[in-house]
Amino acid sequence: MMRFSQLQMRLVACLREKVRSGEVTERGFARVTGISQPHIHNVLKGKKLLSREMSDTILRGLNLDLLDLLEPAEIEEKLRRPSP
DSSP, X not given: OOXXXXXXXXXXXXXXXXXXXXXXXXXXXXXXXXXXXXXXXXXXXXXXXXOHHHHHHHHHHTTOOGGGGSXXXXXXXXXXXXXX
C-alpha cells in the first residue's frame, strides 16, 4: 500500500518538473492555488512539507487526481489484487 508521504514526494516531483519544463512558474502556480510563492518555493526546494490540505489544493489547481501520480503498473497491480 502506498503511503501519503510517497504520494507527496511524487506530487512535489511532478511540480518540480512542471516548473523546470516551463509549463508553470512558481508565481503562476501560487496564483492558481492560493498558496504563497515563497511557500511553494520552499516545498520545491525540500525545505517545507505539504499538508494534506495543500496537496489537495495543488491537485485541484493542476487538474490532477491521485491516479495521475501512480504508474500504470501500480494501478494494474491494485486492480488485480483481490479485495480484503
